[in-house]
Amino acid sequence: QALQAARQLLLQQPGSGLKSPKSQDKQRPLQVPVSVAMMSPQVITPQQMQQILQQQVLSPQQLQALLQQQQAVMLQQQHLQEFYKKQQEQLHLQLLQQQHPGKQVKEVSKHKETTEPFLLQIQSWAGPQQGLLSLPGPAPGQAALPGQTLQPPAGLSPAELQQLWKDVTGGNGHGMEDNGIKHNSSSTGSGGTGTGGGLDLSTNNSSSTTSSSNIKHSEKKPRSSLHEESGGTHPLYGHGVCKWPGCEKLCEDFGQFLKHLNSEHALDDRSTAQCRVQMQVVQQLEIQLSKERERLQAMMAHLHMRPSEPKSSPKPLNLVSSVTMSKNLPPASPPNLPQTPTTPTAPITPMAAMPQVPSVLGGANVPSMGAMRRRHSDKYSMPLSSEIAPNYEFYKNADVRPPFTYATLIRQAIIDSAEHQLTLNEIYSWFTRTFAYFRRNAATWKNAVRHNLSLHKCFVRVENVKGAVWTVDEVEYQKRRSQKITGSPSLVKNLPSSLGYGTALNASLQAALAETSLPLLGTPGLMNSGSTAHEELNGSLDHLDTNGHGSPGYSPSAHMPVHVKEEPLNMDDDECPMSLVTTANHSPELDDERELEEGNLSEDLE
DNA sequence: TCGCTAATAAACACGG
DNA sequence: GCCGTGTTTATTAGCG
Numbered sequence: 001q002a003l004q005a006a007r008q009l010l011l012q013q014p015g016s017g018l019k020s021p022k023s024q025d026k027q028r029p030l031q032v033p034v035s036v037a038m039m040s041p042q043v044i045t046p047q048q049m050q051q052i053l054q055q056q057v058l059s060p061q062q063l064q065a066l067l068q069q070q071q072a073v074m075l076q077q078q079h080l081q082e083f084y085k086k087q088q089e090q091l092h093l094q095l096l097q098q099q100h101p102g103k104q105v106k107e108v109s110k111h112k113e114t115t116e117p118f119l120l121q122i123q124s125w126a127g128p129q130q131g132l133l134s135l136p137g138p139a140p141g142q143a144a145l146p147g148q149t150l151q152p153p154a155g156l157s158p159a160e161l162q163q164l165w166k167d168v169t170g171g172n173g174h175g176m177e178d179n180g181i182k183h184n185s186s187s188t189g190s191g192g193t194g195t196g197g198g199l200d201l202s203t204n205n206s207s208s209t210t211s212s213s214n215i216k217h218s219e220k221k222p223r224s225s226l227h228e229e230s231g232g233t234h235p236l237y238g239h240g241v242c243k244w245p246g247c248e249k250l251c252e253d254f255g256q257f258l259k260h261l262n263s264e265h266a267l268d269d270r271s272t273a274q275c276r277v278q279m280q281v282v283q284q285l286e287i288q289l290s291k292e293r294e295r296l297q298a299m300m301a302h303l304h305m306r307p308s309e310p311k312s313s314p315k316p317l318n319l320v321s322s323v324t325m326s327k328n329l330p331p332a333s334p335p336n337l338p339q340t341p342t343t344p345t346a347p348i349t350p351m352a353a354m355p356q357v358p359s360v361l362g363g364a365n366v367p368s369m370g371a372m373r374r375r376h377s378d379k380y381s382m383p384l385s386s387e388i389a390p391n392y393e394f395y396k397n398a399d400v401r402p403p404f405t406y407a408t409l410i411r412q413a414i415i416d417s418a419e420h421q422l423t424l425n426e427i428y429s430w431f432t433r434t435f436a437y438f439r440r441n442a443a444t445w446k447n448a449v450r451h452n453l454s455l456h457k458c459f460v461r462v463e464n465v466k467g468a469v470w471t472v473d474e475v476e477y478q479k480r481r482s483q484k485i486t487g488s489p490s491l492v493k494n495l496p497s498s499l500g501y502g503t504a505l506n507a508s509l510q511a512a513l514a515e516t517s518l519p520l521l522g523t524p525g526l527m528n529s530g531s532t533a534h535e536e537l538n539g540s541l542d543h544l545d546t547n548g549h550g551s552p553g554y555s556p557s558a559h560m561p562v563h564v565k566e567e568p569l570n571m572d573d574d575e576c577p578m579s580l581v582t583t584a585n586h587s588p589e590l591d592d593e594r595e596l597e598e599g600n601l602s603e604d605l606e
Numbered sequence: 607t608c609g610c611t612a613a614t615a616a617a618c619a620c621g622g
Numbered sequence: 623g624c625c626g627t628g629t630t631t632a633t634t635a636g637c638g
């Protein structure tokens with residue numbers, strides 16, 4: 001309305017506002033708004049604004065007034081959006097509680113949180129049809145107006161995008177289709193093509209906030225899973241469904257699709273508007289893609305992965321603020337969307353086992369501990385220390401769960417200590433000190449630590465002068481580990497008797513050596529205490545090797561703190577810690593093989 | 607589907 | 623009674 005008032009102002013004062021040098025241009029001020037209005041009735045895009053500026057059709061005062069009015073409208077729009085969002089969310093939750101009692105509400109609500117901002121954004125892009133001021137992306141060299149956020153939220157999947165499109169176009173779903181909810185919109189399209197009213201989402205929703213009775217369960221139309229057969233080929237036709245954004249009209253065959261396409265999506269205002277919105281979507285996605293690609297480059301550069309293009313990061317990455325996606329992107333893969341799944345043949349980094357990497361570290365969207373009950377298999381993980389070491393700062397600062405089991409971490413904490421023994425509280429401290437992730441939900445993970453200490457035989461409680469301390473029974477630990485590695489408990493069963501370090505024990509200890517060697521040395525943070533791990537393991541090896549057998553009365557408490565033999569070996573390894581590059585193409589099996597090979601190598605060096 | 611493993615939650619005991 | 627520690631059991635989920 002404000003913009004229209006401005007336009008009225010211009011129309012009412014054509015003479016005063018004109019600085020056109022030629023008299024025949026006197027119609028210009030009329031032409032511009034009219035043309036704009038033809039495109040989108042209440043929109044003056046920045047490009048057009050610039051055009052107006054260039055053509056000097058308006059006086060600076062008028063332009064200023066116009067801009068002010070636009071800003072005022074923007075503020076109104078923002079308020080409307082906020083109001084609408086709140087109302088919609090409230091309504092949404094209300095409906096979900098009615099229809100999906102229980103935790104589904106939480107899940108869908110979470111989904112909504114991610115989609116709604118973009119939904120609003122899309123609505124803003126599609127504003128003309130909604131009577132809202134549309135403010136497309138700023139023209140080159142023109143700053144975005146305050147409050148204007150044109151970036152779609154990161155991490156938008158194509159499915160979400162499609163859903164949002166449906167939201168925009170008001171097609172079958174009206175935004176809540178995922179939840180089986182459908183707004184009884186004013187859409188007149190019998191086939192759910194969102195004719196006309198498809199784009200007046202905001203008005204529909206705003207009205208629906210006061211009349212929830214207008215909402216009904218949707219006869220959820222089967223999606224692309226049906227009609228797999230497809231007659232002809234057309235970018236807008238697939239799986240028997242019209243792929244026009246927001247349409248999804250079922251078409252029996254290609255001919256019917258063509259007929260539908262020509263009838264429902266002919267060249268008219270609606271189609272052009274939808275096309276325009278789609279262009280905006282594509283444009284924004286391209287912008288986002290380029291940003292993500294740039295981010296990927298920077299990440300790969302930071303992580304010493306081979307960048308596909310030698311494009312250096314504009315600035316060093318601050319892990320706390322910049323790490324927004326998993327590192328498990330194969331370096332050879334083209335920089336794609338960050339959600340690119342890792343193929344089983346390229347588990348690459350231990351991050352592959354990382355359950356999740358919060359998109360915003362330390363942000364509110366970090367899933368709670370309880371929500372991420374993921375299996376923490378070490379299978380895809382490289383040796384703990386060598387994983388932690390290069391990422392020491394990362395884990396220290398980033399609220400990312402380390403991809404290791406509690407047992408592994410506890411052991412690491414203990415063998416990192418000078419005495420190879422820690423009190424429970426010291427273990428706690430190590431966790432919180434080493435991993436930012438363990439600086440919250442203390443009760444949960446501390447309970448898990450205690451549980452693991454009690455559960456696993458490899459952890460031995462030793463009464464000490466100053467109380468009880470926990471040590472690691474390395475043999476027990478490696479028994480567990482070798483069980484996991486070899487999958488052959490029979491081998492482990494023979495461990496005590498095969499003290500001549502037979503194959504199983506050898507492999508186990510080699511694996512252990514691989515796990516605790518190389519590691520820590522690459523990182524100052526872990527180097528100081530971490531070298532003990534290496535030494536301890538070598539000590540363990542020495543103990544067995546030199547005697548030809550493990551000590552029968554093997555006592556971890558007696559064994560752990562002592563017998564440190566300085567081993568100059570592996571210094572080459574130290575200089576070349578296990579990098580993401582070297583492990584990038586490792587399959588899980590190769591990882592195990594690598595560990596064995598490294599063990600052999602170390603042994604050979606001895 | 608089944609078995610294994612790990613994470614998580616919780617109850618309980620015990621001592622300071 | 624509270625808290626930290628330690629043990630144990632049950633449930634759940636991921637994975638092979």
